[in-house]
Amino acid sequence: MDKIFLEAAELLECLNQNGFEAYFVGGSVRDNLLQKPIHDVDIATSALPDETMELFEHTIPVGIEHGTVIVRHKGKSYEVTTFRKEEDYQDFRRPSAVSFISSIEEDLARRDFTINAIAMDKTGTLVDPFNGREDLKKGIIRTVRKPQDRFKEDPLRIMRAIRFVSQLSFELESSTRKAFEDYAPFLKEIAVERISVEFQKMMTGPSVKNAIRLLLESELHQYLPGLKTKKAGLEKLLKLDMDYLVEDKEHWGILTYVTAENPLEFLKRWKQPSKLIKEVDSILSGVKVVLEDGWSAAELYNYSASYRSIERIAAVITGRKPIHATLEQRIELLPILKRNEIAVNGNDILKWSRKKPGPWVGEFFEQLEKEILNGTIKNEKNDIKRWLEWWQLQ
Numbered sequence: 001m002d003k004i005f006l007e008a009a010e011l012l013e014c015l016n017q018n019g020f021e022a023y024f025v026g027g028s029v030r031d032n033l034l035q036k037p038i039h040d041v042d043i044a045t046s047a048l049p050d051e052t053m054e055l056f057e058h059t060i061p062v063g064i065e066h067g068t069v070i071v072r073h074k075g076k077s078y079e080v081t082t083f084r085k086e087e088d089y090q091d092f093r094r095p096s097a098v099s100f101i102s103s104i105e106e107d108l109a110r111r112d113f114t115i116n117a118i119a120m121d122k123t124g125t126l127v128d129p130f131n132g133r134e135d136l137k138k139g140i141i142r143t144v145r146k147p148q149d150r151f152k153e154d155p156l157r158i159m160r161a162i163r164f165v166s167q168l169s170f171e172l173e174s175s176t177r178k179a180f181e182d183y184a185p186f187l188k189e190i191a192v193e194r195i196s197v198e199f200q201k202m203m204t205g206p207s208v209k210n211a212i213r214l215l216l217e218s219e220l221h222q223y224l225p226g227l228k229t230k231k232a233g234l235e236k237l238l239k240l241d242m243d244y245l246v247e248d249k250e251h252w253g254i255l256t257y258v259t260a261e262n263p264l265e266f267l268k269r270w271k272q273p274s275k276l277i278k279e280v281d282s283i284l285s286g287v288k289v290v291l292e293d294g295w296s297a298a299e300l301y302n303y304s305a306s307y308r309s310i311e312r313i314a315a316v317i318t319g320r321k322p323i324h325a326t327l328e329q330r331i332e333l334l335p336i337l338k339r340n341e342i343a344v345n346g347n348d349i350l351k352w353s354r355k356k357p358g359p360w361v362g363e364f365f366e367q368l369e370k371e372i373l374n375g376t377i378k379n380e381k382n383d384i385k386r387w388l389e390w391w392q393l394q
Contacts, residue, residue: 001124002032008041008078011056011071012122018055020047021083023104023119023127030115033136034168043080044119046102052080066098083107086153105129112150112157113164114142139170147179155186158220159198165214166205172214180218187223192271195224199270203251212237225269226261233259244312244322249279253313257284279306286310291317297373300331307331335372335379342368343379352385353392364391 001009005024015022028041045052049069053059058072067082085106087097101107104119104127111117114132126133135142141164143150143157151157158180164170172180187195202211212234214220221227221234236258245251252272256263263281272280286303287310293299295307303310307327315322336342346361368384371377377387 002038004028004038004041005032005120005124007074007076008043009122011043011073011078011080014055015045015047015052016122018047018051020045020051021102021104022047022080023121025108025119026111026116029118029120029126030132030136032120033118033133041078043078044083044104044107045080046083046104047080048082048100052082067100084110086110109144111144112154112160114144115164115168115170117144135173139168140173141165141168141170141176142173143176143179147176148183151179151183152186155183156190156194156198158184158187159190159195159202162211162214162220163198163202163205166202166208166211168205169207169210171210177218181220184218184220184223187220192225192269196270196272199224200248200251203255204245204248208242209238225271226259226266230259230261240316241319242316244315246312247309249276249283250309250312252276253280253283253287253309254316256280257287257313257317282306283309283313287313287317290314295327295330297330297334297375298370300327301334301337301369301373304331304334304337335375336369339365339369341379342372342384343381344384348381348385349388352388364388367391 005028008024012022012024022043022045024041025044026042028038031038047055049061049064049067052069052071053061056071056073060070060072062068062070062079063081067084069080071078071080083101083104083106084098085101087099108117108119108127108129114130114135116132117128117130118132119127121127130144141161161172161176161180165172202208205211216231216234221231227234237254240254240258242251242254245254252267252270253263256266259266263284264277267277267280282303283306286299286306289299290310291314295311300307308322308324311322311324311327331337342365346357346365349361349364350357368377368387371387372379377383
């Protein structure tokens with residue numbers, strides 16, 4: 001059993017000793033069976049929230065109305081949730097009512113997919129009423145019970161399904177796929193922020209092309225922000241090797257590029273943070289220059305903080321390997337990396353020129369910066385002073 005389970009097993013042991021059932025549930029159990037890295041674990045128990053809080057010294061009642069209590073144990077946080085069943089979903093997200101129950105099987109029945117409806121006790125014994133382990137072996141994504149019910153309850157599960165296609169390299173089971181297509185229009189009822197989280201995870205998966213292919217075949221793109229008329233752009237992604245892309249801003253960058261959209265407008269539709277939008281806008285400006293003119297000294301200087309992302313996207317678009325090592329060496333050889341590294345300042349220029357301050361000082365430094373980078377002027381006071389004398393005569 002993975003170390004992360006062994007550390008958390010003490011909580012299960014405590015619950016068991018006090019007469020309660022307790023299991024590991026959700027993605028941690030799935031990823032353990034797939035032998036994938038596990039980052040955190042969730043626990044389900046027959047103990048009611050107040051009973052859980054009585055048992056453990058350090059607790060936080062974060063979602064007590066839904067049965068969830070955070071238990072702090074040896075410096076880590078664990079979500080401990082009471083077995084529950086959910087009534088009809090009235091807003092395509094939250095159940096109208098939650099009832100606490102005593103059956104782990106009934107608790108697992110409310111979950112989205114069979115591969116996520118497996119529980120594991122402290123000894124590693126599985127509770128798998130919907131044959132999720134078999135679906136894991138077959139590489140199949142199948143809803144728990146009727147797919148129509150699962151997708152109607154919370155249409156975001158449509159995005160979760162396509163995300164798992166990308167992340168796990170799985171395929172949709174036939175009836176699940178049909179309902180997936182039938183209920184795609186219900187995504188209009190879901191907040192863009194929630195869709196965006198799942199879409200971003202889809203874009204970073206190892207089988208993202210399979211997910212994009214499914215997205216196009218099912219016409220799911222018609223219900224996603226800014227993609228309704230972008231089928232041709234999405235098809236371009238199928239021809240690109242996106243394995244070089246690392247950061248989220250790079251995945252959003254390549255998507256924005258192939259759709260030929262204005263980054264500011266496109267990413268605002270996806271409700272992306274302002275910081276990411278600005279970064280993508282700057283990166284794509286750099287990509288445009290690099291694709292047209294290559295990496296000049298000026299571009300390496302201007303984009304020294306983001307050259308890796310620019311180079312990765314440019315490499316994906318042109319079908320070549322990124323040349324990070326070469327660019328890094330060239331950056332190290334630049335005479336300056338920032339304007340404040342220029343050997344003179346504004347006071348020097350005003351003193352030498354005997355002119356009053358004005359916009360011309362900024363214009364001078366802008367041109368001086370270019371000349372130093374191009375190697376026509378050395379970054380030394382005497383050279384700059386002589387060049388100032390020449391510049392004033394122009």
